[in-house]
Ligand code: NYM
């Protein structure tokens with residue numbers, strides 16, 4: 001790795017049942033394999049948001065499993081705080097040349113909360129300044145195809161009408177990210193087979209796999 005390069009920050013977003021976590025793990029393995037094969041590729045770490053292991057994450061987990069009730073704004077801020085508590089770790093990894101993959105990020109935060117009627121601007125505000133992704137891969141699937149894939153789980157939001165609303169906000173976010181130049185936003189058709197989706201993702205990721213130039217910027221700053 002050239003000393004002027006840092007690790008790439010790659011985010012995978014999508015609706016529930018879009019195959020996001022499966023694809024994140026396949027991508028992680030593929031990046032890892034490259035590293036083992038040659039010395040030029042940096043290490044890779046896979047993060048997942050919400051990170052349910054922290055104190056804040058445990059509150060989020062209880063909310064998602066309907067074991068607690070929280071004001072819409074309060075849960076929004078907890079999801080955001082759950083990213084902020086890992087922000088310095090993300091920056092440190094990137095600076096060391098490690099590729100960081102995140103399964104969901106700030107865009108999920110905005111999409112799921114704005115769907116409830118909170119304003120886009122209000123939802124975006126606590127995310128401003130988080131480490132900005134270099135690439136966001138949005139796994140697009142229509143909520144009825146997702147529902148037909150064996151059905152949703154029992155958590156909050158795992159309902160077809162909720163997913164439809166979330167998808168509309170995601171589309172708006174994707175357009176905004178492109179227009180505002182906040183890293184690259186690539187939409188992937190997640191209705192294809194697991195292998196086809198993995199290939200599509202790899203095409204977008206490979207150019208960044210051995211690191212990227214430039215400093216880490218703050219999201220929407
Ligand atoms: N979710 C996820 C939010 O509402 N806001 C956020 O900021 C994040 C990261 O949590 N239905 C929602 C989306 C999911 C749920 O995520 C749990 P997962 O990836 O299913 O564990």
Ligand code: MG
Pocket residue numbers: 016017
């Ligand atoms: Mg889920």
